[in-house]
Amino acid sequence: MIQSIPLKKLVPSPRNVRKSNDVLADLQLRADIAARGLLQNLVVRKGKRGKFEVEAGGRRLAALQALAEEGTLPENQEVTCLVIEGEESEVREASLAENFQRLAMNPADEAQAFAAIIEAGATAEDVARRFGLTVRFVEGRLRLASLAPCVFEALAEGTITLDMAKAYGAISDVERQAHVYAELQDAWYQITPDTIRRMVLDATVRGSDPRAVLVGRDTYLDAGGRIERELFDDDASESWIDVALLEDLAHKTMEESAEKVALEYGLAWVRATLGTYVSHDLVEGLSRLPCEPAPMTEQEVQELGELEADYDRVAAVLEDEDSDEDEVAKAEKELVVIDRAMRALNDRPPVLADELKSGAGAFLVLSRNGEPTLVPQYYTQTEVITDEGVVEPIEESGAAKPKGSSLSQRLLDELAMQRRDILAIHLANDPALALDFMVFTLADADGHDWRAKKASTLVGSVATGPAAGFEAKDAPASAALAEFAGSLDESWRAGTSEVERFANFQALSDEARSAWLGHVVSRTLIASLACERERSVPLHEILGSLLEIETAHWWRPTAANYFDRVAKARTLEALDAAGGPELVSRYAASKKAELSSAAERIFSGNFIGEPEVKERAQAWVPPIMRFAGSEGAELADHGGDEAVNAEATGEIAEQAA
Numbered sequence: 035m036i037q038s039i040p041l042k043k044l045v046p047s048p049r050n051v052r053k054s055n056d057v058l059a060d061l062q063l064r065a066d067i068a069a070r071g072l073l074q075n076l077v078v079r080k081g082k083r084g085k086f087e088v089e090a091g092g093r094r095l096a097a098l099q100a101l102a103e104e105g106t107l108p109e110n111q112e113v114t115c116l117v118i119e120g121e122e123s124e125v126r127e128a129s130l131a132e133n134f135q136r137l138a139m140n141p142a143d144e145a146q147a148f149a150a151i152i153e154a155g156a157t158a159e160d161v162a163r164r165f166g167l168t169v170r171f172v173e174g175r176l177r178l179a180s181l182a183p184c185v186f187e188a189l190a191e192g193t194i195t196l197d198m199a200k201a202y203g204a205i206s207d208v209e210r211q212a213h214v215y216a217e218l219q220d221a222w223y224q225i226t227p228d229t230i231r232r233m234v235l236d237a238t239v240r241g242s243d244p245r246a247v248l249v250g251r252d253t254y255l256d257a258g259g260r261i262e263r264e265l266f267d268d269d270a271s272e273s274w275i276d277v278a279l280l281e282d283l284a285h286k287t288m289e290e291s292a293e294k295v296a297l298e299y300g301l302a303w304v305r306a307t308l309g310t311y312v313s314h315d316l317v318e319g320l321s322r323l324p325c326e327p328a329p330m331t332e333q334e335v336q337e338l339g340e341l342e343a344d345y346d347r348v349a350a351v352l353e354d355e356d357s358d359e360d361e362v363a364k365a366e367k368e369l370v371v372i373d374r375a376m377r378a379l380n381d382r383p384p385v386l387a388d389e390l391k392s393g394a395g396a397f398l399v400l401s402r403n404g405e406p407t408l409v410p411q412y413y414t415q416t417e418v419i420t421d422e423g424v425v426e427p428i429e430e431s432g433a434a435k436p437k438g439s440s441l442s443q444r445l446l447d448e449l450a451m452q453r454r455d456i457l458a459i460h461l462a463n464d465p466a467l468a469l470d471f472m473v474f475t476l477a478d479a480d481g482h483d484w485r486a487k488k489a490s491t492l493v494g495s496v497a498t499g500p501a502a503g504f505e506a507k508d509a510p511a512s513a514a515l516a517e518f519a520g521s522l523d524e525s526w527r528a529g530t531s532e533v534e535r536f537a538n539f540q541a542l543s544d545e546a547r548s549a550w551l552g553h554v555v556s557r558t559l560i561a562s563l564a565c566e567r568e569r570s571v572p573l574h575e576i577l578g579s580l581l582e583i584e585t586a587h588w589w590r591p592t593a594a595n596y597f598d599r600v601a602k603a604r605t606l607e608a609l610d611a612a613g614g615p616e617l618v619s620r621y622a623a624s625k626k627a628e629l630s631s632a633a634e635r636i637f638s639g640n641f642i643g644e645p646e647v648k649e650r651a652q653a654w655v656p657p658i659m660r661f662a663g664s665e666g667a668e669l670a671d672h673g674g675d676e677a678v679n680a681e682a683t684g685e686i687a688e689q690a691a
Contacts (some may be wrong), residue, residue, distance in 0.1 A: 036075065038112040039086055041098055044078065047087035064097040068106050072098070075114040086115065141199070142190035145179035148172055177203050182211035201230035210234055217278035223285045228309055233277050238262070242270040245284040245308060247404025257283060284308055284400070291406040292398045300388075303395035304408070312397045312409055319443050320413035323394055325384030338379050345372050383410035390414070445599045446658075447500040450561035450569050452595075453659050454499070455511040456588045457574055460581040462518055462556035465548040467580060472555050489573035490558040499561045506595070511588045515556075522549055563658040578661025585655045591637050596656070597630035605633050612636065612651040613643070 076091035088095045101107040151161055158176065162169045178189065178199055189199040202211045214233045218225055239246055241261075246254070251269065255261070259279050263272040274280055288306035296304040307316060330338070351357050351365040386394060394412045401407045441449075461468050471490075491497045506512045523546040526538035539547070562571035591597060597605050606629075609617045617636075621629050635641050639652040 037115055037117050039078065039115050040109075041102055041107070041111040041113050042109050043085055044076070044088055044095055044098075044113060044115075045081065045085050046092050046095060047079065047081075047089045049087075049089060060093060060097065063093055064100055067094065067097050068101055072113065075116050078115045078117055079119065080117065086117070088115075089118065141175065141178060141196050142186055145175045145186075148175050149179040152176065174200070180206070180208070182208040182215065184212050185215050188215070195227075197227045198225070198230055201227035202234055204231050205234045207234075210237060214278070221278070221282065223282070228313070229281060232308075233281065236277055238273040238275055239277055239280055240270065241268075241272045241274060243274070244310075244400050244402055244404040245280050246274055248287055248400060248406070249280060249283045253283060254280060259283075281308070288398060288400065288406055295398055295406070295408055296395075299396075299408070300391045301395055301412075302391070302393055302414075304398050305395065306398045306406070308400050310399055310402060312399060312411070316397060317413060320395075320415060323386060323390055323412040323414055325386050325410075325412060327382040328385045330379070334379055338376065341372055341376050341379070345369065345376070348372065384412075386412045441600060445596075446563065446569065447561070448504055448506075448595070449656070449659060450563045451499040451504060452506045452509055452511065452589055453563060453585070454497075454559050454561040455506065455509065455515055456583060456585055457578055457581075457661070458556040458559045459511050459514045459518065459588070460583050461559065461577060462515070462552040464581060465552040467577070468552045468555040471577065472551075489571050490555075490560060497558055497560045509589065514588075518549075519553060522546075522553060564660050564662060565658050575662040581661075583661045584653075585659050585661065586653045589655060589659060590652075591633070591655065593627075593630040593634045597633045598627075602626055602629060605629055608654060608656075609633065609636065612654050613647040617643075617647065 072094060074091070074094070076094060077089050078086040079089050081087040098107060098111065098113065102109050102111065148161055152158065158169050158172045162172045178186070181189070181199060181203055185194070185199060185202045188194045189196070202215065205211065211234060214230065217233070218230070236243075241251070251261075254274065254276075257279060258276070260275040261272050262275060285306070285308065288308060292304040292306040296302070305316065307313075348365045348368045351361055352369075357365070390412070394414050396412050397409050398406050399409055461471070523542055526535055526542060529535035529538045539550075542550075559574070560571065561569070562574045563569040564575065591608070606618050606622060609621060613636075621632055624632065636643075637651050637654060639648050641648075641651075643651075
């Protein structure tokens with residue numbers, strides 16, 4: 035039942051599942067309510083002494099109370115609320131559902147809420163079905179709820195990442211988790227999930243462990259390390275107890291080795307890891323340099339030819355049915371030796387050209403026998419992408435040029451994911467195009483270079499994004515996608531078997547099945563931007579043009595999602611595109627924070643100005659967020675010299691590459 039309730043009668047519910055908030059997002063919400071009022075009702079339940087407990091909408095209640103305290107709203111302000119009744123588990127579930135559709139919850143809050151629902155009698159499958167999640171996701175959050183209290187609190191406070199928390203959960207022993215967490219509080223080196231996982235799984239380390247071999251017994255003992263040794267133990271089987279100390283010493287040894295290797299090979303940098311291989315997170319954001327094996331000498335070419343002739347001669351013995359058993363056995367042994375010699379000549383490490391070494395780097399791993407080993411693969415950060423999509427070089431030192439036009443890796447990732455959602459909601463609503471896209475993608479998958487970048491993940495898997503854990507807060511496209519998914523006819527899921535569910539699905543109307551088609555295709559789209567190189571997906575530009583997408587209707591630049599994240603010069607350029615030199619002159623002397631706040635108001639249209647300036651401001655988006663051929667031409671024409679310069683810079687970058 036919808037009811038208007040005085041603000042002073044509303045109190046936070048102890049059952050509200052959200053325990054962690056984003057201070058900046060809360061301030062933005064308060065400002066939005068002050069400007070436009072409460073756009074969504076609160077969900078409340080009757081409490082004691084005439085009070086109503088807010089089960090869903092705790093952030094909005096806090097914002098209303100703060101506005102009342104500062105005098106912006108009266109204490110008896112009438113607030114529209116939905117009054118609900120039900121069991122405590124149902125109320126908690128309503129709070130969880132409401133929060134899932136708004137500000138991304140802290141994983142710790144999710145874990146506690148899921149655990150409470152499970153304790154009330156639901157199963158993990160029930161929770162997954164109710165909130166549109168996978169059972170694996172729900173079970174993962176439930177494991178977080180069983181972490182050691184100190185680890186769980188660190189996750190709730192944001193002191194550790196979700197991946198780190200999962201690493202602590204690699205073992206169920208909460209005492210071991212707490213012990214490792216305490217040991218790592220004073221660590222001087224960067225803590226990674228791999229470091230945590232090794233330490234929680236290794237209560238002790240054998241003397242034969244690669245880290246122990248690297249550090250050495252004497253160095254470990256001199257640093258205060260302890261060793262336990264049974265009667266029949268030797269140096270290899272004895273137990274090293276202080277794992278955190280060993281990790282610390284191993285990191286220092288590896289970093290010292292990395293510095294020496296960098297000098298020896300003339301590389302700009304060498305990064306050390308205690309892993310036995312270079313993991314994906316280490317090379318994220320880097321470009322791999324092309325390398326070719328060193329050419330063979332004349333002597334090596336001659337030797338390889340002789341080995342190949344020997345191989346053919348010996349192989350003929352095995353192919354001859356008249357060869358006796360002794361000859362066959364001898365031939366098999368000879369082939370092993372010949373093959374090993376041929377591999378030694380052919381499998382040579384790649385050689386990096388001397389002119390590339392000043393800007394190149396590599397990784398030093400710890401081999402299984404405890405030796406620092408350089409991986410013969412070379413990487414560099416030789417380019418950044420401007421918000422016009424132009425590739426610009428980085429100076430030889432490896433640091434990006436301090437130009438106002440370059441954007442951070444994280445911002446580019448977030449913008450790409452938001453732009454993907456805009457394309458997805460349009461494709462979801464055009465099932466005919468989605469069908470064409472799906473069939474073409476599946477048909478075109480054969481006979482092409484497997485290394486070529488694809489426009490989607492079409493085999494049914496859901497695309498994620500380059501920025502882990504990021505969700506666009508209150509973004510219209512993301513909200514529309516969630517609403518679209520919630521409107522799907524799921525009655526067919528009631529079938530108890532796959533055959534029955536398929537029959538139920540076939541019985542749906544054409545409209546319902548078309549909606550499902552748009553949904554499953556749209557969720558496969560990968561994140562992209564209208565730029566060159568890495569984030570470019572030309573097929574997305576074609577789809578955007580066919581769908582006539584106007585990005586400005588679905589995404590507006592704010593201080594949080596753009597202006598606070600770019601150089602002041604970039605914000606002034608945006609103001610120039612909207613209002614010309616006159617608008618720029620009003621804010622040129624402003625501080626960065628003030629400028630960002632003003633830019634947010636202007637580009638939302640919430641300012642006093644000429645109609646044509648407002649129109650341009652509300653239509654402006656960074657060029658990398660547009661879809662080619664589907665955006666208005668007015669802003670493209672405005673500042674045309676900049677576009678020409680950007681295009682020329684892109685051509686120069688391509689020629690240089």
